[in-house]
Amino acid sequence: MSTESTSAPDARLIASAEAQFRRFGFKRTTVDDITSEAGTGKGSLYLHFESKQAVYLAVVEASLERFVNSASQLLDGPGSVPERLRSLVELTIRHYGEDELLHASLFGKTGLVDGDVARMAADVQRTGIRSLLRALLAIGQREGSVRTDLDVDAAAAVLFEIGWAVVRAALEGDSQVSLDQALTTLNQIVGLGLLPRSQ
Amino acid sequence: MSTESTSAPDARLIASAEAQFRRFGFKRTTVDDITSEAGTGKGSLYLHFESKQAVYLAVVEASLERFVNSASQLLDGPGSVPERLRSLVELTIRHYGEDELLHASLFGKTGLVDGDVARMAADVQRTGIRSLLRALLAIGQREGSVRTDLDVDAAAAVLFEIGWAVVRAALEGDSQVSLDQALTTLNQIVGLGLLPRSQ
DNA sequence: TGACTGACTAGATTCGTAATCTGGTCAACA
DNA sequence: TGTTGACCAGATTACGAATCTAGTCAGTCA
Numbered sequence: 001m002s003t004e005s006t007s008a009p010d011a012r013l014i015a016s017a018e019a020q021f022r023r024f025g026f027k028r029t030t031v032d033d034i035t036s037e038a039g040t041g042k043g044s045l046y047l048h049f050e051s052k053q054a055v056y057l058a059v060v061e062a063s064l065e066r067f068v069n070s071a072s073q074l075l076d077g078p079g080s081v082p083e084r085l086r087s088l089v090e091l092t093i094r095h096y097g098e099d100e101l102l103h104a105s106l107f108g109k110t111g112l113v114d115g116d117v118a119r120m121a122a123d124v125q126r127t128g129i130r131s132l133l134r135a136l137l138a139i140g141q142r143e144g145s146v147r148t149d150l151d152v153d154a155a156a157a158v159l160f161e162i163g164w165a166v167v168r169a170a171l172e173g174d175s176q177v178s179l180d181q182a183l184t185t186l187n188q189i190v191g192l193g194l195l196p197r198s199q
Numbered sequence: 200m201s202t203e204s205t206s207a208p209d210a211r212l213i214a215s216a217e218a219q220f221r222r223f224g225f226k227r228t229t230v231d232d233i234t235s236e237a238g239t240g241k242g243s244l245y246l247h248f249e250s251k252q253a254v255y256l257a258v259v260e261a262s263l264e265r266f267v268n269s270a271s272q273l274l275d276g277p278g279s280v281p282e283r284l285r286s287l288v289e290l291t292i293r294h295y296g297e298d299e300l301l302h303a304s305l306f307g308k309t310g311l312v313d314g315d316v317a318r319m320a321a322d323v324q325r326t327g328i329r330s331l332l333r334a335l336l337a338i339g340q341r342e343g344s345v346r347t348d349l350d351v352d353a354a355a356a357v358l359f360e361i362g363w364a365v366v367r368a369a370l371e372g373d374s375q376v377s378l379d380q381a382l383t384t385l386n387q388i389v390g391l392g393l394l395p396r397s398q
Numbered sequence: 399t400g401a402c403t404g405a406c407t408a409g410a411t412t413c414g415t416a417a418t419c420t421g422g423t424c425a426a427c428a
Numbered sequence: 429t430g431t432t433g434a435c436c437a438g439a440t441t442a443c444g445a446a447t448c449t450a451g452t453c454a455g456t457c458a
Contacts, residue, residue, distance in 0.1 A: 030419085030420060030421085031420075031421060031422080032420075032421095040431080040432090041431060041432040041433060042421090042422085042432075042433065043422090043423080043424085043431065043432055043433070044430090044431060044432075045422095046421095046422070046423080047430080047431080051421080051422080052420095052421065052422090147387075149387075150384065150387060150388075151380065151384060153376060154376045154380045154381060154383070154384040155384050155387075155388065157376040157381060157384075158365070158376075158381055158384045158385050158388065159388075161361070161364035161365060161368055161381075162360070162361050162364060164364060165360035165361060165363060165364040166357070166360060169360055177352060177353045177356040177357075181350065181353045182353060182356060182357055182360075184353070185349065185350060185353040185354050185356075185357045186357050188346075188348075188349060188354075188392065189349075189354065189357065189358075189388075189389055189392035190388055190389075190392055191392065192391055192392045192394075193387065193388035193389055193390065193391040193392035194388065195391075229448085229449060229450085230449075230450060230451080231449075231450095239402080239403085240402060240403040240404060241403075241404065241450090241451085242402065242403055242404070242451090242452080242453085243401090243402060243403075244451095245450095245451070245452080246401080246402075250450080250451080251449095251450065251451090399458100400457105400458095401456105401457095401458090402455105402456085402457085402458100403453105403454105403455085403456075403457095404452105404453100404454105404455100404456105405452105405453100405454095405455100406451105406452085406453090406454100407449105407450105407451095407452085408449105408450100408451100408452105409448105409449095409450095410447105410448080410449080410450095411446105411447080411448070411449090412445100412446080412447070412448080413444105413445085413446075413447085414443100414444095414445090414446100415442100415443095415444105416441105416442085416443095417440105417441080417442075417443105418439105418440080418441070418442085419438105419439080419440070419441080420436105420437105420438095420439080420440090421436105421437100421438095421439095422435105422436095422437100423434105423435085423436085424432100424433105424434100424435090425432105425433105425434095425435100426431105426432085426433100426434100427430105427431085427432075427433105428429100428430090428431085428432095
């Protein structure tokens with residue numbers, strides 16, 4: 001019952017759940033843990049959430065939202081679209097390197113989360129980040145710094161996969177090339193590929 | 200003892216092991232299975248190989264070599280480097296879609312192979328395919344169809360990650376965009392990124 | 399003599415099952 | 429009417445016994 005009872009019950013539940021999930025992972029956190037820490041009865045959790053999985057997804061969504069917010073600032077900032085993409089990749093590596101919860105959910109690596117839940121959580125993240133990219137590309141096309149003959153949806157999907165690969169390689173450390181070199185090269189390749197042909 | 204005893208013992212062992220691994224996976228295939236199928240005593244396997252893992256890696260290497268051979272023909276063929284890259288991705292998807300052994304080893308998805316072995320087998324494949332890409336890029340630079348300011352090693356690593364992501368997305372089917380659209384977009388982005396600036 | 403074998407072993411894995419745990423429910427409660 | 433926590437079925441764990449198997453090496457044979 002350490003979480004204060006000042007805020008709304010569902011916020012308390014999320015906060016409590018987040019703390020527990022971060023410490024123990026999805027499997028080893030019990031619904032009893034969450035509710036007693038939040039200071040509610042067990043049944044109350046089911047007034048606000050469909051299931052334990054739903055609580056987990058809500059936590060991931062909240063955490064992702066914070067990441068997307070800081071990423072949005074960056075993407076609205078100055079610099080060419082390729083430059084901002086590079087910054088986004090760097091930010092993602094930093095953020096995901098620190099946020100074990102998002103990391104585990106997206107890559108499913110550790111024993112913190114199991115199959116189904118991890119897949120759903122990964123979907124949430126993929127969708128969120130992809131729409132971030134879509135927005136950036138659309139802005140770039142309007143500004144004239146991105147080729148207009150690119151299909152924004154497809155390009156966002158491909159860029160996500162590319163960026164994801166680099167982030168994964170950086171975080172898992174299974175790349176043979178230094179991160180900086182990879183980012184520079186990626187920027188060279190993707191950068192010129194996004195520029196309008198007229199240039 | 201169904202494998203003919205005409206060929207050399209180590210070739211017989213590899214052939215027998217490959218058949219067993221394909222059918223049952225690494226874990227459920229026993230050394231006894233392999234040697235009795237190859238018509239040798241159990242101890243003989245250890246005259247030719249360090250361990251069961253080593254046999255598995257040899258099988259993966261042999262299978263990869265066949266893939267690399269058909270890929271090499273393609274990469275030596277006509278077309279711009281980006282075009283040939285696209286063909287390579289398509290070939291990879293086709294090949295890995297059929298070859299459960301390579302697929303399982305690279306993506307570690309199914310229960311056919313477990314952690315350590317899968318990682319080593321994946322390394323073998325990464326190394327092989329990456330040097331394929333390195334060669335293609337070097338040729339492209341000599342031919343003038345690839346920018347010479349690209350670091351070939353880094354570009355090969357990045358292209359591998361990019362291609363890998365697309366192949367994985369295609370095989371796992373977790374992409375929101377059709378494969379063809381993804382390939383076309385990838386080609387647009389990567390293609391223009393590889394072309395010499397003079398163009 | 400040296401290539402080859404297969405019985406053997408230690409350690410891992412599987413199996414059976416009893417004990418425990420936990421997500422989700424719902425009758426009782428305030 | 430909103431909240432609770434005792435309760436339940438099914439999942440998970442614990443654990444000792446039985447089984448399996450990667451790797452070895454003393455012995456066989458050509």
